[in-house]
Amino acid sequence: MAHEAPQYVAARVQRALAEGENTHELGIRVDVRGDQLFLRGKVSTEERRTRLAGVAGEAAPELKVRNEITVVEIRDPGEEESL
């Protein structure tokens, strides 16, 4: 089989994250560089972060997943904005 273009691999992973029943995460950027797969974005829990890397790894088993997704820190509401 011909070597799969990195763009297609990235697109396949992104679809898996967006359409996967356990993920449905639309806001993740996926980039393939050499044999590495970079995931970037923000999620709400550590568990969701780990789950996304797992799904990405299954969609592209030949690549090393670099999980750069961060867990959003939620601060206090803070000052109100006067409009």
Next chain:
Amino acid sequence: MKARIAAVGDIHLGEDVRGKFRERLAGIEERADVLLLAGDLTRHGTVEEGKVVADELRDLPIPVVAVLGNHDYHSDAQDTITALLNDAGVTVLDDASTVLVCHGERLGIVGGKGFGGGFAGKCASEFGEPETKEFVRHTKDIAERWRIALKELQADHRVVLAHYSPVKDTLEGEPKEIYPFLGSYLLAEAVDAEGADLILHGHAHLGTEKGMTPGGIRVRNVALPVLGRAYGVYSLNGH
């Protein structure tokens, strides 16, 4: 008098985070008069998740008004989710309006999920295949319903609550290629035509908080990852 509006979108709740959102709302009645939720309340749009959202919002000391987002439609359970939220005391707006009284003044809210299509000069048109036409027509129909709701709205303060964005300012940070799926200028055009004090939306998790319509109406992207805080508070001052 001023109306203090707390707003957040894209809370994407599920069983795994049950209880956490409610914790963050502690003391909200001291900071705000109403809580507005800008859609994507769930992750997969299931009835189970809808129950979590309803439980987190039940009996809050201030009124809660919400719109749904694309995630809340994913499992075709939007009507059940709406009913669950209604039972919990939450008003869900689907291209409709509601008026609350805050400190003796009427706060009018027109709300709906909105939809995509893109922004002036770089947008989809109602042309070609039926699928394309249907996509664009969906946004046009929504914009028209908002325009009528705003026209009929009798209130001292006017707020539009949406999921999709009416402007591209608040999308800054998102890849440009997906802008047409993040919002539509038709929504802003409708609101500019009838006037409002503020437009709140979510959906663009990587976007920016502040923007403005071509007509000068303030727009705030209150998606939780954008705010990085439990909710934003915006106070509308009397005229």
